Amino acid sequence: MSKKIEQLKELEGQILWLACWMVHHANHIRPKGDQQIKIGGHQASSASIVSIMTALYFSVLKPEDRVAVKPHASPIFHAIQYLMGNQELDRMKNFRGFGGVQSYPSRTKDIDDVDFSTGSVGLGVGITAFASMIQDYIQHKSWAAEKPMGKMVALVGDAEMDEGNIFECLQEGWKHDLRNVWWIIDYNRQSLDGVIREGLWKRLEPIFEAFGWEVVRLKYGVKQRAAFEQPGGDKLKEWIDNCPNQLYSALTYQGGKAWRARLLDEIGDQGDVTKLIESYSDEELGELMNNLGGQCVESLVEAFESIDHDRPTVFISYTIKGWSTPLAGHKDNHGGLMTTTQMDEFKRQMGVADGEEWEKFSLVKDAAAIQKFLDQVPFFAQGTRRFSAPSVEVGAPVELADREIASQAGFGKILDEIAKNNPTLSERIVTTSPDVTVTTNLTGWVNRKGLFARNELNDEFKDQRIPSAQKWAFSPDGQHIELGIAEMNLFLLLGAAGLSHSVFGERLLPIGAVYDPFVARGLDALNYACYQDSRFMIVGTPSGVTLAPEGGAHQSIGTQLIGMSQDGLAAFEPAYVDELSAIMHWAFDYMQRDGEGDPDERTWLRDETGGSVYLRLSTNPIEQPQWRKDDAFKQGVIDGAYWMREPGPNAEIVIAYQGVVAPEVIEAAGRIGEDRRDIGVLACTSADRLNAGWTAAQRARRRGQADAQSHIDRLLAQLPPHCTIITVTDGHPATLGWLGAVAGHRTVPLGVEHFGQTGTIADLYAHYGINADAIVSVAQNIVAGRPMRHLREVI
Known part of the structure; x- marks a missing residue:
């Protein structure tokens, strides 16, 4: 074994310990107060991928590479960052606590070097493919600085492969000649609810190959491959290949004695095979059977470093869920936690001394040598890899002359x-x-701008002089990315x-x-x-x-x-x-x-x-109205609303609308205004921003800032208490229905609550009560003093 592999294995053990201890500390040691629910943390899922992440981060990756870490490997990721000085001990101790390291890697909530947030399984996988497309897009633009091309790497739980979005993006990647993408499947064959069905790999491989990916199967570690070379080793390999997932998991949990009994019973021949099995102690036999390709740092480094092209590559890496922990192989280990007794035994086996649980190098023989090794790891050589870019000048707003559009x-x-x-x-x-x-x-x-592709593709219709309104030419200069x-x-x-x-x-x-x-x-x-x-x-x-x-x-x-x-x-x-x-x-x-x-x-x-x-x-x-340029109008539009028609001091009705129903509202306001002069019309351009500002101002008032007023607070403050607000939108009435709560005005929300049907706009507006006639009818009933029950019947 080379010095490098020895150091990687030392780091592998240190990272596994820190990840498992972090979870244990959060669940069994850190005070919980009144909280009774389990904090969790996925010790078993972390253990299955620790070898893969050790090989990647400390041997294979370069600074330009980007990684989406499977959500349940968060403790491993943070332990790696802790060793490199990118994560704080206090945050590690507060794992899954307020202000601590996050349950799943987060670009916005964690302080360490997260490339892509993960959490909703499958999405972190897919974004690496699209990040690679964007990397290609940028590389082909004249304004971009020259930079080395990086690999976009996704660490994937095998259960994530049930997510449909992963397979949707495979076809898109094929269309766009995807490159520089690695997906590494942590093939531990266990999920939250049970054990993965037999032969999943047989279904995955042809799918990836059909879309032009290279498939690398990492099934056997160096110890297993050495055993296969011994007399009788071919029978052992055949047994491993045919062993059902559930049985392999169960035997892993039971350990060396169970492995021995099963193997001797099923393939023992009183000859070479028996001799091979008997040459291992129970502990050694357990280690041999757990030495799968994805759990063997040496095999992983060898496989990763053998890739000499930029084609998309998927590694199906066989692993053990809960590897090297007391949870290894048990079908309930996904959400399981080591008990205090199990953790004590695990701590003893790992060789961690009391009081050194959080030490960076508690398992390392030569701390100075390991630190020197870490100081030279390429991936971390340039520090954290979060960039910034200058802002782009926006210029002047566009003006159009269309009278109807x-x-x-x-x-x-x-x-x-x-x-x-x-x-x-x-x-x-x-x-x-x-x-x-x-x-x-x-x-x-x-x-004008064309479609983007790394290689030019002419518009055949244009070349054949066939008239078309679309000029679909692909080139590296293009600025539109076509999607299915x-x-x-x-x-x-x-x-x-x-x-x-x-x-x-x-x-x-x-x-x-x-x-x-x-x-x-x-x-x-x-x-x-x-x-x-x-x-x-x-x-x-x-x-x-x-x-x-x-x-x-x-x-x-x-x-x-x-x-x-x-x-x-x-x-x-x-x-x-x-x-x-x-x-x-x-x-x-x-x-x-x-x-x-x-x-x-x-x-x-x-x-x-x-x-x-x-x-x-x-x-x-x-x-369209005459083009409005004044700053007050523009500011009102951005803030979320402005008065299209200012209400008078005795306004009985204000119509607040959002969107394309504006002509219906203006017509209704004109008809109502024939005998009600003080009617107001509030043009809402963003119910979102109005509501966000209003709720934020309320919070500020609760905290003692009595004069906090949002934009909508000020707009509605001028309405008399008896005024009724009619809200209208082509969408759910709740969008604007909350306006009555701002200053306590009675509100009648008009909108659409049920699936539509075919028809004319006039038909549907009338059917849903958002046309001018419906608005006028509601206003007339309000002025007449009819009760709210009657208004609902009118709507």
């Missing part, structure tokens, strides 16, 4: 104008869409692109367009991207029952509420294109901010932190 079409035209007239901003924009590029109005942008119909892929790509400034040191401004109802199809990946503090713009369009002929399957209801509830995402729904232009101009700057998070006491929003942006747009062309 849909907000979706306005989005396309604004983007096209940026492409024509703002090279500084436009060169950093990258767009993408899940096969709805044309129908979400990205055509103009793509025609898979919204999880869309949000994973946006998540990867939106981290480019931090992961690759180059600023991108990603924009994704998707049919609004299908935001929900990618919601887990959207949440995952926001949790990592990725920065992007997502455009959901068309939206609502306004997409009338398409029927209920394509008409969104609850996406406004998604926008309001999703952390890290500022949601807007403008009615008019001058509003949209102001929002997009602000959004490109907001996506680049990285402030401390102190609230702006004008709105109580934490805008200086920045974030991602969601635009909910419509296909319905509506008449």
Whole structure:
């Protein structure tokens, strides 16, 4: 055994001990107070991958490589970072406690060098493929600095392979000639609820091979391979290959004596095989049978270092769940914890002295030699690998002259104008869409900027002189990444692109367009991207029952509420294109901010932190007002609302609306205003920002800042107490229904609560009670003093 392998094995043991002790300390030693629930921590899942992570981090990886660590290996990851000085002891002692190291690796909550957050299983796997695509995209741009290409590595639990998003991204990777990606499957054949079905590897290998991946099966460690070379070793290998997963796990848990009895009973021949088995003590036999490829540092280093190409590669690494711990092999070990008695025995076996449980080198023979080794590890040689990138100048907002236009079409035209007239901003924009590029109005942008591919691909229709509105030419200069119909892929790509400034040191401004109802199809990946503090713009369009002929399957209801509830995402729904232009101009700057998070006491929003942006747009062309340029209007749009029609001092009715229903509201207000002069119309561009500012101001008031007032507080403060607010939106009425709680005004929320159907816009607006007639009827009943029960009947 080489000196390097000896040191890696020492580190392997030290990391395993620290990870297991961290979990044990949190569950059995640290005071819990009144908390009775188990803290948890996945000792067995950590043990199965410790060899893989030791080989990678201390021998194979380079600084430019990026790793998504399987969620349940968090203790191993933090132990590695602790050895390298990137994690604090106090946080380790507070594992899964407030302010301690996180349950699963987190870019935003942990202090150590997390490349990609993981937690929702499967997503951390998929994002590595899209991060590689973004790395390729950046490498081919003239403005990018030259940097070495890194491997995007995912450490995958075998049970994660049930996640559909993993297989969705395989096809996308094949289409985009994926490279520089390694997926390492921790094939311990156990999951939370039991043991993995037989032969999973036989199903996985052909799938990966079909999409052009190299498959490396790491089944046997060096001890097993040496045994196979001995007389009778072929019979032992055959038995191992045919042994069912459940039996292998059970025998692992039972130990050397059980292995001996079973092997002698099934393959003992009173000859070479028996002699081979008898040449091992019980302890040695147990070690031999546990010496699988993924649990053998020497085999792992050899396999990893043998890869001499950039093709995507999957390693199926056979491991033992709970390896080297008392939990090894037991079918209940996923959520299991070592008891105090088991931990005492484990501590004795590992050779950790009392009082040295948290020492970095409590298992190391020569601490100085190990420290010297760590100081020279390539992956950590340049320190933590979190980059920053300069902000991109946004320039002036776009103005359009259209008198009648849909907000979706306005989005396309604004983007096209940026492409024509703002090279500084436009060169950093990258767009993408899940096969709805044309129908979400990205055509103009793509025609100007082209589609991205590492190798040029001509537009055959253009070459054949066949007329087409689309100019689909692929080249390394292209700025649109074509995707298939898979919204999880869309949000994973946006998540990867939106981290480019931090992961690759180059600023991108990603924009994704998707049919609004299908935001929900990618919601887990959207949440995952926001949790990592990725920065992007997502455009959901068309939206609502306004997409009338398409029927209920394509008409969104609850996406406004998604926008309001999703952390890290500022949601807007403008009615008019001058509003949209102001929002997009602000959004490109907001996506680049990285402030401390102190609230702006004008709105109580934490805008200086920045974030991602969601635009909910419509296909319905509506008449546009004269283009509004004044700063007060723009500020109101960004803050979330402005008075379209200022209410008078005796206002009985205020109509607050969001989105494309603006013409219905304006018509209704005009009709009501014929005999009610003080009526007000509140144009809400962002229920999300209004609500966030309001709740933040309430918190500030509870903490003693009595004068804390949000934007909506000030807007509604001028209304008399007897005023009724009618809210209207093409979406769930709860979007604006909370406005009555701001100052105690009676509120009648109008909106859509049930799946739509096909029809005209007029038909559906009338059916759901969000047209001008319905609004007028509600207002008339309010003025007449009818009870709320009657108002519900009118709606």
